[in-house]
Amino acid sequence: MALSIVILVISAVLLLGFSLRSRYGLPLFLMNAGISITSVAVLFQTSSTSMYATPQGFPLRALDLELFQLISHMRLPLAQAQTLRNFGTLIFFCGIVLMLMLIARNIKTIHHRLVWEVLCGSGVILFMALYMVFFSPSCAFRLYMRYYQLEGAARASFVQLVTLADYLFKGFILLFVMSPALLLTIQYIRKNITCFGDTFFLLLGITSLYGFVFFVVFHTIPLALSSQAVFLSAFWFFANGSWLPGWITLFFLLFSLLTLILIVASANRVFSGDLVLLSRKKAMKNSIEDLNRNLKDVFHSEKNLMFSMMILANEARSAYGTSEGLEKLNRLTEIAKDRMEMITSSLNRIRELHLHATPTDMRTLVNQALDTLALPEGIRCERHFCDEPVRCMVDEYHTRNALKNIFVNAVDALQLCKREDKVISVTVNASRAWVSLSIRDNGPGIPKQELRRVMMPFVSTKSKTSNWGIGLPYAFRVVNAQLGQMRIQSSDQEDKSYTQVDILLPRERNEAK
The missing domain is CATH 3.30.565.10 (Histidine kinase-like ATPase, C-terminal domain)
Structure with a gap:
């Protein structure tokens, strides 16, 4: 898992670079950074109380263990590790929010649904705030104290209430982290999004992968925070706090490698052609001037062609006898004349072009x-x-x-x-x-x-x-x-x-x- 974090950091650096020239770079960077920070927090929690396992056939097993030992030496108290984990989750949520905002800007609609957007935004902010409060170390301590202050049926009801709240949060997290992929899919099926197919599938793949892994790894067994651990230790901790299964390490490595591959594959599609708008004038000017140089010879050749067509049409009109033929030849002459005037105007405009957007x-x-x-x-x-x-x-x-x-x-x-x-x-x-x-x-x-x-x-x-x-x-x-x-x-x-x-x-x- 330690080696996977290094690969995720490399992906984050790439996304940070893409964010300078693409609107999709920043939200994906935040999602990547959120997973990376949360993973580091999990390793701190693991080094404190759990056994870290790496499969025997794991590629670069020695390097992974060495990286884990390096993190283990940087001891971090459980309360601070939980705060770091919450911070990583918050960063991931911010990436989800930005991605949803970008997708909403690409939905084909002119009318702005301001009321609906305000309600959804308020709901998301409230959910994020409640998450940070509920899973904070101070809340865990209060729940622990309250648990031992109650007895009998009251204690059982309290446990059920906290457990229900824990499950509700996990359900909302699943819906929230998968919402960009769901929104993209729904709008694409409806043909209601200004997005080409290759961009859609790459964005769908990356956002789905991030959301799925974030939920499965950090909010299901064995790394899910458990309310039962709160009642036993006054800390939010894993449901299985004694050891970390080896398959998590392998799963996380495959995820990090696939993420890196998708980001590199997206470099020439999702992150191209979407430059910072401040460079618009310079980019347009350079491209148009280059285009003009290539088109001059083409327009000259077409002008000569049109001139020959007009001469030929005039000769045919003078020699042709029927009224229908005369009408068609007159039309041909008009088309050739209009075409010549358009090409002449184009040549003049190219010669004197001053870009004016x-x-x-x-x-x-x-x-x-x-x-x-x-x-x-x-x-x-x-x-x-x-x-x-x-x-x-x-x-x-x-x-x-x-x-x-x-x-x-x-x-x-x-x-x-x-x-x-x-x-x-x-x-x-x-x-x-x-x-x-x-x-x-x-x-x-x-x-x-x-x-x-x-x-x-x-x-x-x-x-x-x-x-x-x-x-x-x-x-x-x-x-x-x-x-x-x-x-x-x-x-x-x-x-x-x-x-x-x-x-x-x-x-x-x-x-x-």
Whole structure:
């Protein structure tokens, strides 16, 4: 168990580093620190009155025993060890509270349920305060004195009352420590949380593991605090106070190693792309300037292409005789002309770009991008927007063009589809932390082997199933530059094919409060 504490401390250091650039780092650090402190307190209690057992086949058994001996030399009275244990539990509870607050900020709702939040917060604070009082050394001494002041039926009733209170606390602890995992699961099943699947499963795994181990190790036999020990010794102590089973040491080592593995695995997912908001402007500027350099040549090439198309369309119009053909060619000329004007404007904007992030209602920006989209016959667009404005701090120009590229890709994909009902569905929703945008088409989808490549610049699957070119990498980089997240889901199964682009952008701070 001593070796496991060392591994937990390493995990805590990693989480502390992640907390500087991720909102999830701090609550997980507090939960990890709470378990570590509580474990040290248990070792102090064990070194005072119990026998510490390490299995014979335990890896690094000698090192574990040596670490335990080192802790044993630092004698700590039972009352102070119990206070340290309560302090570790309080730290763990604080981590749970912060995690619940973060999850609540990611639930898709605009209306703030202030009364409900105040009631829940008051209940949690009251529970934590009662826990610290009930399991304090002074309370144990008072219960012990009261026990010997009573006799007969009164003493039996007193014992039952204290035992019932002990069980109730353990029940509330189980519910409380597992509440982040329960809340995450419920909201994810309801599709009511602004959180991508990989982030959800990693957070669920870490919070479930912490909560489960914290309850099983410290609040069930053999390390659970027992009211029977209070009546015998005037101290909160283990139900089995004579020895510490060897399986606890092995179980705790496996837990600490699994925790470290999950944290390292989460480094590039849960703890990435969620940088401190104070660095927003610098991060956006660097990413956008790099993006501009890559796009200049692309825009020049497209401008030349559009110029050739316009000349060709003019020649075809002068040679073509039917009224229907003339109407279509006129339309082609207009599209080419508009495209040339847009590209010219883009080149000018890139040449003179000064990054200017402003509070922008995402619903308005999506509508502007959709209004410029020429939908062919047979393709319809469904808009599902939340009722209230949801603002982001974004560069309107680049964000609007990124959305245009995604919509154009959806139209191109649907034109390759043989469905009768071709639909582009656009959903805008929000939590307190994020604005959530989902763009889904029921086109032919993207094959699995191509799905990872579509984010790479100059990679296109146009000749295969869908038309994904430079527009998607551009959109991906614009979203990332503005501290957002973007994911693509797709299936090319017949009759069930689709492509869905999900985007999360941070809410404007003042509005999200």
